[in-house]
Amino acid sequence: MGRLAVLAPVWVWLLVFVAAPAGILLAIALAEADSGLPPFRLAWSLAGFATLTQDAYYLDALLAALRIAAMTAGGCLLLAYPMAMGIARAVPGRRVLLLAALMLPFWTGFLLRVGAWIGLLRDEGWINGLLMGLGITDEPLPLLYTEGAMLIGMIHAYLPFAVLPLFAALLRLDPTLGEAAADLGARPATIFFTVTLPVTLPAAAAAFLLVFIPAAGEFVIPELMGPPEAQLVGRVLWQEFFQNRDWPVAAALAVTLLVLLLIPIRLFQRLEARG
Amino acid sequence: MKTLLRAEAITKRFGPTLALDALDLAIAEGEFFALLGGSGSGKSTLLRIIAGFETPDSGRLLLDGTEIAATPPWARPINMMFQSYALFPHLSVADNVAYGLRRAGVKRAEAATRVAAALAMVHLDGFGTRRPHQLSGGQRQRVALARSLVMRPRLLLLDEPLGALDAGLRERTGFELRALQRETGAAFVMVTHDQEEALALADRVAVLEGGRIAQLGPPRAIYERPATRFVARFLGAANVLEGRAAAEGFDSAEAGVTFAGAIAPDTVAVALRPERIRVVPSAEGPNTAHGVVEDAAFRGDDTLLLVRLPGGAVLRVAHAEEDGAPPARGDAVTLTWDADDVVALAS
Structure with a gap:
């Protein structure tokens, strides 16, 4: 009974905020489009899913989003490893300071940070101003509204999600493992690739997923910083829901994305079970 | 080598x-x-x-x-x-x-x-x-x-x-x-x-x-032959007794005993291993002590005796099994040892 009382909030939470919305989404995906309000009629129709397979536009949007999410997560990992190692190896006093420095930008608004990047990258922005002021270029470089700008924004936004699990794992990593490797003839780079990386691989996978999953559905940053022609799944979902008002297709697309994202989670679970 | x-x-x-x-x-x-x-x-x-x-x-x-x-x-x-x-x-x-x-x-x-x-x-x-x-x-x-x-x-x-x-x-x-x-x-x-x-x-x-x-x-x-009080104590078991070098050897006030042996003038303490100390019916002079057994612990091949000396110090004595039945708690005992077994400690 006590156990039930403790777990009840968890189950209520999962029911109300996970199971119910997923159920509603699936119901809309299987509904028929209608011109009323709401713009669908409950049914057992696969028309929404059928549309996804008939037009390559949707598949392209999914693949593009997964590609950008993978690049974001990969970029985050590349930056997060040295950062997490630096924080984990710092003396405890400085460690707190470094962690605070990592988290501090996230106390400001999300849109404010995107706005700051836009201010830096746009044609009249600081970077182009500096480059032209120094005479390196005559006209502004197209920095903003590119895939690069979009990746910078995404990596910056998601970086702490990659640093924190790696930091926790590196903190737990027995420092004598690295010393033992050095003692047996391994140089620092070899120690990283033969000991540090393999031992912290589950944490690296967790860090990757923590970035990859939200990044795959990201809407705001590609919209504000990405190239206009980038049709990522987030933007396509927005258009289907709010412009085309074809909710069954939009819901089918959302369900498909959800299922696709379950695959890496399942792989991660297997890695965890093995380790 | x-x-x-x-x-x-x-x-x-x-x-x-x-x-x-x-x-x-x-x-x-x-x-x-x-x-x-x-x-x-x-x-x-x-x-x-x-x-x-x-x-x-x-x-x-x-x-x-x-x-x-x-x-x-x-x-x-x-x-x-x-x-x-x-x-x-x-x-x-x-x-x-x-x-x-x-x-x-x-x-x-x-x-x-x-x-x-x-x-x-x-x-x-x-x-x-x-x-x-x-x-x-x-x-x-x-x-x-x-x-x-x-x-x-x-x-x-x-x-x-x-x-x-x-x-x-x-x-x-x-x-x-x-x-x-x-x-x-x-x-x-x-x-x-x-x-x-x-x-x-x-x-x-x-x-x-x-x-x-x-x-x-x-x-x-x-x-x-430990060289210092620290070594003698760290190696465990040895009795380390403080005192000062005197004309006839080494006087330890805390033991109330005079130790004879190779005592240098700068000696500040002596070490004496428990297994070198013998319980005898009677003895007098340097390298002997009279005390009371405070406790005894059987350890298999010997019995460890804690003997309170007149100066207040407690001496650890290992009484070997082949030397017969060990004294019991509360017994007054006379102890003696060889001059060779007295280790002078300079620091």
């Missing part, structure tokens, strides 16, 4: 703490050497400096006459067995042992042969495919040993090699360590806080105190 490793005036500070204080040491080829000391004695710092994980603030470290203090650990022909064993958890036993050979570029076939030989040497044939977490503590210790020995080091460092093993395994593993040391011909340098371990395993023992060597010598010499 040719000197393999020489430390000259090695000094190391950690903040305000002086870990090693101008320490000198020479390790000969093929010897089993023990660094014995308590926590904060500097023994582990010295081991880490020899391995290359710490750099001395000053002083020289010579291997075969070549300065190595600035050589990184991966470039030193020295290997170490860690107290925690530090086995790589993601690698099999065989891959753990092969790790150093891979780094040295040894060919796969030769490496496999050497790994198998190293595992056989530590009686772990057939364990190659296991993971470290599938092994017992004793097996892990032997994998760590094989992983170091497969590199054929001329100098093997062992950080508390028996420390994590349970009592039953320690004695057997100790004998195995000595056998491996003889077999490989490598010099072993062991760090330990356990005096029994040091005395049982090593050819020579250095007792460290406050970053300096308090005494260095063969185990028997250190045990029989």
Whole structure:
């Protein structure tokens, strides 16, 4: 009974905020489009899913989003490893300071940070101003509204999600493992690739997923910083829901994305079970 | 014996703490050497400096006459067995042992042969495919040993090699360590806080105190003839009695006893081993004492008596079984010992 009382909030939470919305989404995906309000009629129709397979536009949007999410997560990992190692190896006093420095930008608004990047990258922005002021270029470089700008924004936004699990794992990593490797003839780079990386691989996978999953559905940053022609799944979902008002297709697309994202989670679970 | 490793005036500070204080040491080829000391004695710092994980603030470290203090650990022909064993958890036993050979570029076939030989040497044939977490503590210790020995080091460092093993395994593993040391011909340098371990395993023992060597010598010499009060107390069991040198020997007020023997004028205390003290019907003069048995503990081959002396000090006396029935608690006893067994301590 006590156990039930403790777990009840968890189950209520999962029911109300996970199971119910997923159920509603699936119901809309299987509904028929209608011109009323709401713009669908409950049914057992696969028309929404059928549309996804008939037009390559949707598949392209999914693949593009997964590609950008993978690049974001990969970029985050590349930056997060040295950062997490630096924080984990710092003396405890400085460690707190470094962690605070990592988290501090996230106390400001999300849109404010995107706005700051836009201010830096746009044609009249600081970077182009500096480059032209120094005479390196005559006209502004197209920095903003590119895939690069979009990746910078995404990596910056998601970086702490990659640093924190790696930091926790590196903190737990027995420092004598690295010393033992050095003692047996391994140089620092070899120690990283033969000991540090393999031992912290589950944490690296967790860090990757923590970035990859939200990044795959990201809407705001590609919209504000990405190239206009980038049709990522987030933007396509927005258009289907709010412009085309074809909710069954939009819901089918959302369900498909959800299922696709379950695959890496399942792989991660297997890695965890093995380790 | 040719000197393999020489430390000259090695000094190391950690903040305000002086870990090693101008320490000198020479390790000969093929010897089993023990660094014995308590926590904060500097023994582990010295081991880490020899391995290359710490750099001395000053002083020289010579291997075969070549300065190595600035050589990184991966470039030193020295290997170490860690107290925690530090086995790589993601690698099999065989891959753990092969790790150093891979780094040295040894060919796969030769490496496999050497790994198998190293595992056989530590009686772990057939364990190659296991993971470290599938092994017992004793097996892990032997994998760590094989992983170091497969590199054929001329100098093997062992950080508390028996420390994590349970009592039953320690004695057997100790004998195995000595056998491996003889077999490989490598010099072993062991760090330990356990005096029994040091005395049982090593050819020579250095007792460290406050970053300096308090005494260095063969185990028997250190045990029989401690040089300082610290060494006498650290090696355990010896009675250490304070006092001052007098005309007829050494007067200890706390014991209320006069000790005769080779007493130098600068003697500040004497050490007397419990097993050197005899219970006799009667005796008078120097090197005798009268006291009362406060407690007695049977230990198998002897009985340990705590005898309160007139000066207030308590003397530990080992009463051997072959000397007959030991006195009981509350008995008044007369004790005596030979002048040769009185060890004068200058500091």
